[in-house]
Amino acid sequence: MSKEDFIHKDRLIKGISTDGNIKISVVKTTDVIKAARQKHELSLLNTILLGRALTATMLMASELKGEERIQLRAEGKGPVGLLVAEANRVGEIRGYVQHPEVELDYNDSQTSLSDGLGVGVLTVRKTLYNEAEPKTSSIELISGDITGDIAYYMVQSEQIPSAILLDVGLDEQGQITEAGGLFIQRMPDAPEGLIERLQTEMKQFDSISTLLSEGNYIDDIMEKAMGDIPVKELDRQPVDFFCRCTRKRFVNALAMLGPNDLKEISDEGQELVCHFCNEQYQITKREIEDLLQETKARMN
Template sequence: MDKLIKSISSSGSFRAYVLDSTETVRTAQEKHQTLSSSTVALGRTLIANQILAANQKGDSKITVKVIGDSSFGHIISVADTKGHVKGYIQNTGVDIKKTATGEVLVGPFMGNGHFVTIIDYGTGNPYTSTTPLISGEIGEDFAYYLTESEQTPSAVGLNVLLDQDDKVKVAGGFMLQVLPGATEEEIARYEKRIQEMPAISTLLESDDHINALLSAIYGDEDYKVLSEEEIGFACDCSRQRFEAALITLGNAELKAMAEEDHGAEITCQFCGETYTFTEQDLEALIND
């Protein structure tokens, strides 16, 4: 199971979340059979949503949509406050790397678009916020959303590193936020440290990347770990849920499926699980 650690500076002026999301992104890659660029883009979106969900209370559900007009299409993720996240990318087959270094490319192929969040508090009135994509690298777009929409100055780093076979090697990231009461001197000190910190990819390659991230964020300043929470990829789809969806189609359409197609197959977009309904299953739904 992956983990997310919440921490706060001893002064109470800054808080930081650091994540190991390796299994989360590895599971997503396996379920969707994504190629390199699609794996990294989807992985970054899942990590961003894990951070966003950890910032909510109660039984909220958070949907993140990264909507670009280029190669990837839309990336959709849904997370909850219990540490579960699921997601998919429309185009699973984007596989573009720099020739000289082999670096997986994401930003240039996202295109123009928006970073959309929908927070459902369970009250029937979800809150939606939209900010423009500023780079397509997703981490920068997420930081811009936090600063502009939630009015909380934030630094974000998130990435997915692949091995020589383009399988997920390690994934994770961090979020650092300025809290009310921070002095200009403190802010300048943290800004300098963030600007000078190693690349997120370098930190993730450390033997203990969770501690490497915390050390890079806080330097020699004291901080307190507030909690350590389990996070992971989990889909809440079920046969019963898709049965309910089929029933909404009405008897005429169900009868046509039974007579013309002799059944139905439904695949969950979020996890790739396929549910098969035979002709007899459809007839039973009609009779019920």
């Protein structure tokens, strides 16, 4: 990796206005989305939808602590079916779609991005420290384009006035140019109308992919989004498409099966696939037989 590439690699930056009224997070997820597309062989439709969802989860995870994590599940009656994206505070992002190959008929003038998911539900699940159970809330998909759905979720479920931009840029050959997003939130004591003003200004904002393609980095985008409001950096961190699945974890999961279930699959080896990263793990017949014997021994 060259020095230039390292300087402009995928990262997230957090900032706050000097008066403490507005918080902002900006993330570059270009390589994250390219990795997701390659791992899952995503169609153009799913590259955009999953790309936006992965970007959104990282922006929302920036408000968490340590290894707390957040998961988005968008499930609709459209051809995409189920979409899942997950991120934690340390910058690990992963996700998948149920039908990665599906595409829309773009020759139909009535076709829109929202047709991919269609009518459905968005569920946000947060795994937090000091919470025995994950916190979960759901809303109806109101736009199906992920961006509008996340904005609606923030108002309805979090009740935080906010503005969000999510963008995956594609060139004429369908290749990813740049990807990223920004997330602005009003703090509790901020004056009325401030976030609305920023929301209006953001409607005139260039797309995140365009800004990145023009050489702007996350710092520049943060300052442009805040306009004449002075902002100071709070934190920055790298982000990556990263899954913690391992072969050992899959073997341990098989070990949780009962003897009857293990006996059913003991005649041959098993190929297990991680939904999140599409990594394949071969579990041999001998390993399954050993697990079966260990399970029987524990029960005697």
